[in-house]
Amino acid sequence: MLDGLNPQQRDAVVHEGTPLLIVAGAGSGKTRVLTHRIAYLLSERHVQPQEILAITFTNKAAKEMKERVDRLIGPRSKAMWVMTFHSACVRILRREAKRLGFSSSFSIYDQADSQRLMAMVCRELDLDPKRYPPRSFSAQVSNLKNELVDYDTAKDKAQTHLERTLAEAYRSYQRRLTEADAMDFDDLIMLTVTLFQLFPDVAEHYRRRFRHVMVDEYQDTNHAQYMLIRELVGVPEARTADGEPVREGREGAVEPAELCVVGDADQSIYAFRGATIRNILEFERDYPDARTILLEQNYRSTQTILSAANAVIARNEGRKPKNLWSDQGAGPKIIGYVADNEHDEAMFVAQEVDRLADDEDVTPGQVAVFYRTNAASRVFEEIFIRTGLPYKVVGGVRFYERKEVRDLLAYLRVLANPNDTVSLRRVINVPKRGIGDRAEAMIEAFALRERVSFWEGLRRADEAPGLATRSLNAIKEFVALLEDLRGKELPLSELAEEVLTSTGYRTELETSGDPQDESRLENLNELISVAQEFEEANPEGTLVDFLEQVSLVADADQIPEGEDHQGVVTLMTLHTAKGLEFPVVFLTGLEDGVFPHMRSLGEPRELEEERRLAYVGITRAQQRLYVSRAAVRSSWGSPAFNPASRFLAEVPSDLLDWRSDPQKTAWAAATVREPRRPAAPAKTGGRVIPSLSPGDRVTHDTFGLGTVVAVEGAAEKTRVKIDFGSGDEKTLLVAYAPIEKL
Numbered sequence: 001m002l003d004g005l006n007p008q009q010r011d012a013v014v015h016e017g018t019p020l021l022i023v024a025g026a027g028s029g030k031t032r033v034l035t036h037r038i039a040y041l042l043s044e045r046h047v048q049p050q051e052i053l054a055i056t057f058t059n060k061a062a063k064e065m066k067e068r069v070d071r072l073i074g075p076r077s078k079a080m081w082v083m084t085f086h087s088a089c090v091r092i093l094r095r096e097a098k099r100l101g102f103s104s105s106f107s108i109y110d111q112a113d114s115q116r117l118m119a120m121v122c123r124e125l126d127l128d129p130k131r132y133p134p135r136s137f138s139a140q141v142s143n144l145k146n147e148l149v150d151y152d153t154a155k156d157k158a159q160t161h162l163e164r165t166l167a168e169a170y171r172s173y174q175r176r177l178t179e180a181d182a183m184d185f186d187d188l189i190m191l192t193v194t195l196f197q198l199f200p201d202v203a204e205h206y207r208r209r210f211r212h213v214m215v216d217e218y219q220d221t222n223h224a225q226y227m228l229i230r231e232l233v234g235v236p237e238a239r240t241a242d243g244e245p246v247r248e249g250r251e252g253a254v255e256p257a258e259l260c261v262v263g264d265a266d267q268s269i270y271a272f273r274g275a276t277i278r279n280i281l282e283f284e285r286d287y288p289d290a291r292t293i294l295l296e297q298n299y300r301s302t303q304t305i306l307s308a309a310n311a312v313i314a315r316n317e318g319r320k321p322k323n324l325w326s327d328q329g330a331g332p333k334i335i336g337y338v339a340d341n342e343h344d345e346a347m348f349v350a351q352e353v354d355r356l357a358d359d360e361d362v363t364p365g366q367v368a369v370f371y372r373t374n375a376a377s378r379v380f381e382e383i384f385i386r387t388g389l390p391y392k393v394v395g396g397v398r399f400y401e402r403k404e405v406r407d408l409l410a411y412l413r414v415l416a417n418p419n420d421t422v423s424l425r426r427v428i429n430v431p432k433r434g435i436g437d438r439a440e441a442m443i444e445a446f447a448l449r450e451r452v453s454f455w456e457g458l459r460r461a462d463e464a465p466g467l468a469t470r471s472l473n474a475i476k477e478f479v480a481l482l483e484d485l486r487g488k489e490l491p492l493s494e495l496a497e498e499v500l501t502s503t504g505y506r507t508e509l510e511t512s513g514d515p516q517d518e519s520r521l522e523n524l525n526e527l528i529s530v531a532q533e534f535e536e537a538n539p540e541g542t543l544v545d546f547l548e549q550v551s552l553v554a555d556a557d558q559i560p561e562g563e564d565h566q567g568v569v570t571l572m573t574l575h576t577a578k579g580l581e582f583p584v585v586f587l588t589g590l591e592d593g594v595f596p597h598m599r600s601l602g603e604p605r606e607l608e609e610e611r612r613l614a615y616v617g618i619t620r621a622q623q624r625l626y627v628s629r630a631a632v633r634s635s636w637g638s639p640a641f642n643p644a645s646r647f648l649a650e651v652p653s654d655l656l657d658w659r660s661d662p663q664k665t666a667w668a669a670a671t672v673r674e675p676r677r678p679a680a681p682a683k684t685g686g687r688v689i690p691s692l693s694p695g696d697r698v699t700h701d702t703f704g705l706g707t708v709v710a711v712e713g714a715a716e717k718t719r720v721k722i723d724f725g726s727g728d729e730k731t732l733l734v735a736y737a738p739i740e741k742l
């Protein structure tokens with residue numbers, strides 16, 4: 001268990017009793033220590049698997065950690081809880097939901113659902129959406145929850161009219177959630193904390209169970225997560241968001257669990273989600289008997305890469321200096337490249353990946369390309385497709401955000417939880433069944449008056465005044481349909497299939513004559529395959545379990561599995577790259593205004609966060625690092641001449657080799673500017689009209705790569721709105737536009 005660890009790492013693995021903080025720079029083996037510590041607890045200290053709770057940042061990281069533990073000591077990881085904060089909280093809440101007035105099959109609302117709900121609330125409160133944008137309210141409520149501020153407190157603290165309005169919206173929003181038997185992502189954490197605080201017996205149950213609590217990436221925990229850990233571990237004095245100690249007087253109930261957290265203040269990159277490095281900086285103050293272990297040897301990167309990272313992060317103020325070193329030798333210099341434009345930049349990457357494959361046996365699976373924002377992926381995709389380089393984009397427009405996928409999931413959610421009003425109202429007239437907006441509004445008013453759920457309102461539609469007979473009949477049929485589906489005892493995938501059939505959803509798509517409906521059907525079939533896979537992997541799994549898994553999918557969970565990442569280049573944002581490592585890394589878009597992000601330019605604190613992001617990016621690289629920028633980049637449809645990123649100047653110049661490739665211009669001209677096919681009007685060639693739906697990727701002969709935002713009309717009249725990058729949206733007639741679906 002202790003093989004392959006240095007003395008400090010070993011200390012950390014065997015440390016017993018008091019809380020343990022491991023603070024160390026990137027690649028120093030923090031995650032490895034956690035894995036070995038778990039294995040050591042199980043095999044040497046005879047801890048039972050169910051006594052272990054380890055929190056990781058993604059589901060994928062959790063899976064990997066379990067697999068590694070199994071490899072170290074044999075298959076014992078099953079009863080262990082290795083998971084994200086959200087997954088752990090859902091598990092706890094499902095068991096205890098009744099105490100908080102929820103059922104154990106409560107729904108989980110993602111960001112889109114909760115924005116929808118907030119929009120309903122704002123309408124109900126008659127708020128002018130221009131002055132009080134629901135999205136902004138939704139974000140602010142999320143921030144409050146991350147600070148564990150409930151609506152009463154928000155109201156008490158409110159000073160301005162806006163803050164009072166927000167508190168009121170927060171209150172109605174929360175009431176609506178409870179009525180819908182639903183929790184949003186932030187509630188999952190906050191309500192678990194509330195649960196522990198309101199019900200000492202529940203807290204004690206989990207404290208008895210989890211004798212070992214471990215947290216990876218501790219620097220990115222927010223206040224609510226911090227409190228959750230405090231509650232779980234059972235340390236009596238916790239503090240509020242303002243730093244005031246909260247005395248709970250629960251000393252002596254259960255011995256505090258052993259806590260071990262690992263993190264790196266320099267890698268804190270989620271301040272915008274309420275993460276606070278205060279949690280790491282003040283750990284020692286919060287846990288006076290804590291031991292701190294520093295790890296200083298980096299095992300991931302060459303000294304060149306490490307020195308660059310150290311030099312960049314050293315510019316941040318108020319941080320503890322670190323002495324990270326590597327014995328892997330200097331390795332090749334960092335290669336810098338100034339591209340003519342973003343196409344040229346992507347071309348350089350593609351060309352270099354090819355060259356590495358030829359000259360150095362580097363496979364595409366060993367390469368990662370990072371960028372600051374999701375939108376930047378498009379140009380890379382375009383060039384990679386043209387040059388035949390296999391790749392996978394992680395994050396961005398997601399399968400689960402497509403309309404038809406959300407529709408089917410909404411049906412399933414309504415079946416699992418009839419009170420899930422957001423889902424119910426989403427599908428009430430999908431496909432069209434004659435329940436119009438007016439009828440819906442009448443039911444809503446009736447339900448409100450009778451103080452029953454929207455679903456109850458539908459069931460009692462007979463009593464609702466003023467409904468037209470046609471609407472009433474349609475509502476009755478809808479209710480009967482759902483009740484019938486709910487009564488069916490079918491395996492998950494068959495139930496999903498049955499929903500599509502009995503609601504007429506499938507028939508509508510099949511007979512619409514609208515070409516984009518074909519790809520909608522494909523997506524629905526894909527969702528049914530997901531359900532089938534789930535059934536196979538979880539023979540005991542319920543509908544609620546399935547919905548839960550689907551709602552907790554994160555960007556990073558899409559990274560191709562395995563050491564070789566299935567042989568494809570991985571493209572992702574810097575935020576998603578946290579915790580990962582790749583032999584070859586391309587850090588792109590190093591321009592002031594791109595990275596660091598425009599928003600951060602005049603803001604010292606945000607700039608420091610951008611610099612930490614740069615530090616994260618650089619330290620993902622094991623052997624080779626490339627940094628690139630474009631002299632011109634199209635931004636909002638017009639060219640932007642951004643100056644070089646200040647982070648480039650912060651890399652010592654002797655570590656950097658600026659590449660200027662004499663063949664570059666010729667190569668780029670030959671490959672980029674030559675059209676793939678003549679841009680003749682499409683109809684002359686009797687060309688097949690591509691069937692498109694929102695989220696699809698397309699290339700356009702002139703505008704390049706884009707994402708379909710909306711589709712309207714049918715057959716030759718189909719018009720698509722395509723986003724060609726940073727808000728550059730164009731509406732085109734599919735039949736005539738030189739576009740190709742990817």
Ligand code: ATP
Nearest residue numbers: 004005006025026027028029030031032299300579
């Ligand atoms: P990050 O801050 O990026 O999350 P980390 O501190 O968690 O990094 P790990 O991912 O655990 O670092 O380790 C980085 C790499 O170094 C991994 O490939 C790991 O297997 C390797 N490594 C760590 N410790 C040792 C060691 N003692 N001997 C050999 N390899 C090691």
Ligand code: MG
Nearest residue numbers: 030031032579
């Ligand atoms: Mg790690």
